[in-house]
Amino acid sequence: MPPKNQTHRIDDLLGSVTEELLMGNPQQFEDNSIRVERLLLEMVRPDPVQPRRVLPEQLHFAFHSNRLTPTQALKELVQLVQVAARQRGRPFNNVLELLPNPDDESDEDSSVHLSPEEQLLHDLVNLAITIRDDGQVNPLTVVDVSQGVTQQFRIETGERRYWATWLLRDFIAGYNSDGMIPCIIIPTERSSVFRQAKENTARSGLSAIAMARQAALLLLTVHGYQIPENAVPNDFYRQALDIDLRGKREYTEAILSAMGGVKKGYFSYIKNLLRLSDEAMELADRHNLDERRLRPVVALAPEYHAEVVRQIIDLNLTAKQVKELCEGDLHEREDDEQEKIPASALKIAKAAQTTTAAAPQDIARALIKQEGDTSLARARLQALRKLLTDVERYLVDE
Amino acid sequence: MTRVFVFTNHKGGVGKSTSATNTALGIAGMLRRAGAPNARVLLIDTDSQAHATLVTTGTKDYGADDSLYTVLMADRQNAAQTLLNCIVQSTWDADLHVLPASPMLEGAERELMGIAGAPYRLADPLSRIINRYAAVVIDTRPSFSLMTEMGLIAATDAIVPVEPRYLETVGLMSVIGKINDIREGWRQPNLRVSGILVTKMNTRIRGHNHLLDELKGHSVLGKLLLGVVPANEAVSYAHQNHQSIFNYDPKASASKAYAQFVGKLVQRIAKGGA
Numbered sequence: 001m002p003p004k005n006q007t008h009r010i011d012d013l014l015g016s017v018t019e020e021l022l023m024g025n026p027q028q029f030e031d032n033s034i035r036v037e038r039l040l041l042e043m044v045r046p047d048p049v050q051p052r053r054v055l056p057e058q059l060h061f062a063f064h065s066n067r068l069t070p071t072q073a074l075k076e077l078v079q080l081v082q083v084a085a086r087q088r089g090r091p092f093n094n095v096l097e098l099l100p101n102p103d104d105e106s107d108e109d110s111s112v113h114l115s116p117e118e119q120l121l122h123d124l125v126n127l128a129i130t131i132r133d134d135g136q137v138n139p140l141t142v143v144d145v146s147q148g149v150t151q152q153f154r155i156e157t158g159e160r161r162y163w164a165t166w167l168l169r170d171f172i173a174g175y176n177s178d179g180m181i182p183c184i185i186i187p188t189e190r191s192s193v194f195r196q197a198k199e200n201t202a203r204s205g206l207s208a209i210a211m212a213r214q215a216a217l218l219l220l221t222v223h224g225y226q227i228p229e230n231a232v233p234n235d236f237y238r239q240a241l242d243i244d245l246r247g248k249r250e251y252t253e254a255i256l257s258a259m260g261g262v263k264k265g266y267f268s269y270i271k272n273l274l275r276l277s278d279e280a281m282e283l284a285d286r287h288n289l290d291e292r293r294l295r296p297v298v299a300l301a302p303e304y305h306a307e308v309v310r311q312i313i314d315l316n317l318t319a320k321q322v323k324e325l326c327e328g329d330l331h332e333r334e335d336d337e338q339e340k341i342p343a344s345a346l347k348i349a350k351a352a353q354t355t356t357a358a359a360p361q362d363i364a365r366a367l368i369k370q371e372g373d374t375s376l377a378r379a380r381l382q383a384l385r386k387l388l389t390d391v392e393r394y395l396v397d398e
Numbered sequence: 399m400t401r402v403f404v405f406t407n408h409k410g411g412v413g414k415s416t417s418a419t420n421t422a423l424g425i426a427g428m429l430r431r432a433g434a435p436n437a438r439v440l441l442i443d444t445d446s447q448a449h450a451t452l453v454t455t456g457t458k459d460y461g462a463d464d465s466l467y468t469v470l471m472a473d474r475q476n477a478a479q480t481l482l483n484c485i486v487q488s489t490w491d492a493d494l495h496v497l498p499a500s501p502m503l504e505g506a507e508r509e510l511m512g513i514a515g516a517p518y519r520l521a522d523p524l525s526r527i528i529n530r531y532a533a534v535v536i537d538t539r540p541s542f543s544l545m546t547e548m549g550l551i552a553a554t555d556a557i558v559p560v561e562p563r564y565l566e567t568v569g570l571m572s573v574i575g576k577i578n579d580i581r582e583g584w585r586q587p588n589l590r591v592s593g594i595l596v597t598k599m600n601t602r603i604r605g606h607n608h609l610l611d612e613l614k615g616h617s618v619l620g621k622l623l624l625g626v627v628p629a630n631e632a633v634s635y636a637h638q639n640h641q642s643i644f645n646y647d648p649k650a651s652a653s654k655a656y657a658q659f660v661g662k663l664v665q666r667i668a669k670g671g672a
Binding site for chain 2 (some may be wrong): 010011012013014015016017018020021022037038039040042043147148149151178180187317
């Protein structure tokens with residue numbers, strides 16, 4: 001019986017036939033081109049570290065930790081929007097009701113201010129209807145991240161189209177497709193954080209917070225930080241606050257270009273937004289606040305961030321107003337600090353509590369010893385007496 | 399377009415499972431050596447005896463939740479995802495993936511009988527994930543049952559393994575005729591009889607040589623002959639050890655014959671045509 005498990009010899013056997021096959025055209029099997037394919041929707045997943053988030057934070061984390069399926073995540077989003085819409089007096093049962101009625105000629109809807117979640121769902125429904133009626137013209141860009149039998153593609157760009165297709169499939173009537181989505185498949189080796197950044201910044205509407213996350217991702221990548229495969233908290237991005245462009249000068253140009261050709265100073269301002277508290281970051285991201293309005297907030301203590309951001313949103317403050325608001329707040333804090341009682345005054349006040357603890361002759365002896373002269377000691381006492389009289393006057397004033 | 403090779407013959411014991419499993423492994427190995435970016439091959443076992451499943455995964459303990467049966471019984475909308483969930487990695491090679499069979503497939507034919515669209519229950523979900531694979535190989539049961547029809551409808555290339563014996567070569571034309579019926583009847587223009595693989599050839603038996611010569615000389619069948627695999631005890635020992643013939647004894651004559659045969663299929667995959 002022949003020996004078993006001759007794995008090296010299987011290579012020889014198949015290798016010899018392969019060599020024959022390759023004769024004449026050695027490259028006939030090699031294909032590193034970018035392909036456009038229709039992929040099963042379930043095989044595609046959004047990038048958990050993508051700076052540009054589509055879902056609200058809570059749903060984003062629940063979805064990426066596999067606690068929600070795409071359908072469940074959308075269901076939660078719809079419920080969230082239903083509650084918000086009901087509170088604003090415009091309840092709906094079907095997501096299609098979010099779209100304006102083409103038969104209704106009144107301009108009533110145009111003046112309605114939608115909450116970020118309502119706006120998100122409204123946009124997704126709009127996109128879904130476009131896909132249903134006209135097909136998906138623009139394919140998603142995905143990277144093949146399959147491992148073993150687990151076939152998966154990570155979205156580089158097109159997360160909104162992904163969610164719109166799920167919405168169309170599971171929430172909107174009239175979906176006749178086969179559950180596939182057209183995708184441009186980028187070879188894994190061509191995928192990079194720079195490429196993703198360029199795609200993101202090339203599109204309008206990227207929030208300042210998303211830009212800050214993007215800047216952090218680029219900095220962390222060039223500094224050799226491992227980018228995780230799952231959703232990350234803001235603290236992950238905040239690691240970028242400890243590093244800067246100066247550390248990796250050779251990448252400076254590439255980073256600034258990937259960020260949309262911004263200047264170094266603006267890059268620094270953008271990165272600084274990572275100093276905002278978690279709540280403030282989420283609010284600013286959801287409401288798509290620009291960097292100029294957030295810049296003065298960063299200077300405040302973290303406990304004030306969320307409150308100020310909320311005021312910016314509620315009162316629709318301009319950058320100038322925010323600056324005034326924050327600087328005013330800072331001055332108030334400085335005034336507070338000025339009102340602090342000096343340590344010497346505290347000492348005297350403390351001494352007043354212990355007047356019965358020492359005999360007068362002992363105090364007189366201590367004064368002579370301290371000043372070295374009786375007349376000087378007397379002068380000190382007179383000054384003290386005057387001070388105490390003045391203090392008493394202030395007590396009356398208070 | 400991904401080629402789907404189905405090994406079929408309504409006669410049992412002609413080497414369908416042996417050929418399907420070794421071919422699937424051979425394609426994956428050769429594509430990888432040739433530098434193909436995607437060398438993954440999917441082996442689908444549609445035979446309820448699950449022999450191909452057993453030798454390539456080391457077990458045939460698959461049932462209602464993790465086998466081809468599960469895919470056939472799934473809702474149309476979820477069938478492709480179910481198919482992905484049921485695929486397992488072969489113990490032979492990381493690039494060889496297996497959709498296992500289960501004894502429950504026997505009952506599936508009865509359960510699916512009369513259900514509209516039943517013959518497409520494999521082809522439909524497979525078409526949605528097929529571009530993830532360089533090639534798909536389907537092993538069928540020794541009969542022209544609903545399950546075999548499903549395999550043929552999902553396929554692009556039918557390969558008929560046959561023993562060089564009189565009655566079997568007589569039946570060869572009827573097998574080819576049946577495949578053509580499915581091509582016409584189910585409107586599957588992509589399906590064609592791609593080749594004949596002679597198995598268990600013993601050159602010391604005069605009758606075998608005579609029949610092989612007749613086959614080679616036949617105006618139609620001769621052009622379809624893709625390979626001749628000699629009878630070799632290494633094949634049965636390889637089965638016993640749950641190994642591929644290439645791995646068990648690469649120097650065996652059967653290994654070399656299978657390697658040559660696989661080489662021809664890989665060439666077709668590369669060319670994308672006949």
